Amino acid sequence: MADLAQLLDGTPLEVAPRLLGCVLRHGEVAVRLTEVEAYAGPDDPGSHAYRGQTRRNAVMFGPRGRLYCYFTYGMHVCANVVVGPEGDPGAVLVRAGEVVEGLELARSRRPGASDRDLARGPARLCRALGIGLEHDGVDLARGAVRIEPGQPVATVSTGPRVGLRGAPDRPWRFWVTDDPTVSVYRPAAPLRRRG
DNA sequence: TATGAGATCCGCT
DNA sequence: GCGGATCTCATAA
Numbered sequence: 457m458a459d460l461a462q463l464l465d466g467t468p469l470e471v472a473p474r475l476l477g478c479v480l481r482h483g484e485v486a487v488r489l490t491e492v493e494a495y496a497g498p499d500d501p502g503s504h505a506y507r508g509q510t511r512r513n514a515v516m517f518g519p520r521g522r523l524y525c526y527f528t529y530g531m532h533v534c535a536n537v538v539v540g541p542e543g544d545p546g547a548v549l550v551r552a553g554e555v556v557e558g559l560e561l562a563r564s565r566r567p568g569a570s571d572r573d574l575a576r577g578p579a580r581l582c583r584a585l586g587i588g589l590e591h592d593g594v595d596l597a598r599g600a601v602r603i604e605p606g607q608p609v610a611t612v613s614t615g616p617r618v619g620l621r622g623a624p625d626r627p628w629r630f631w632v633t634d635d636p637t638v639s640v641y642r643p644a645a646p647l648r649r650r651g
Numbered sequence: 652t653a654t655g656a657g658a659t660c661c662g663c664t
Numbered sequence: 665g666c667g668g669a670t671c672t673c674a675t676a677a
Contacts, residue, residue, distance in 0.1 A: 529671080
């Protein structure tokens with residue numbers, strides 16, 4: 457899809473706000489993206505690609521338009537859209553969205569959650585869409601998981617990224633202003649192990 | 652409503 | 665062996 461190639465052409469910082477309003481689809485369930493974060497390559501201490509290519513982040517170094525999935529915290533999966541030319545790692549983390557199709561299925565995957573919470577948060581979004589590690593590296597133009605251009609959003613807000621340990625305050629987080637499905641996380645959750 | 656802490660496993664050093 | 669781009673429940677105010 458030529459439109460997709462255009463959409464994903466540019467640096468993560470340029471592409472991230474463009475993805476807002478686009479639709480991420482897996483089977484019956486589709487989510488309209490309302491919140492994303494940009495991650496650069498070796499330049500960016502917050503990026504998985506910061507310390508070079510590894511087995512896990514190999515997809516980030518590949519061609520754009522792929523889905524980069526990673527497993528974290530022992531139980532959660534998060535999804536990124538790979539952007540930038542091959543060999544120049546970059547990605548946009550999909551942080552939150554609004555379920556616009558397949559509501560029933562998404563609900564059944566997240567029992568007890570309100571509709572607006574279904575995909576509010578990167579790990580929740582993946583669960584609602586049924587995305588797992590098996591989708592790492594799929595082609596977003598033709599694969600099981602796809603992204604489709606959507607309607608442009610009214611207003612975009614920016615701010616610092618969330619949950620990163622070693623990253624300075626870079627306003628690389630983008631969200632749809634005033635959208636109720638945007639995740640708002642508590643500022644300080646000191647990561648502590650048992651005890 | 653706000654804050655604290657546990658859960659749980661993969662990849663890197 | 666350690667740390668993590670998180671989520672959820674439990675408890676306090």
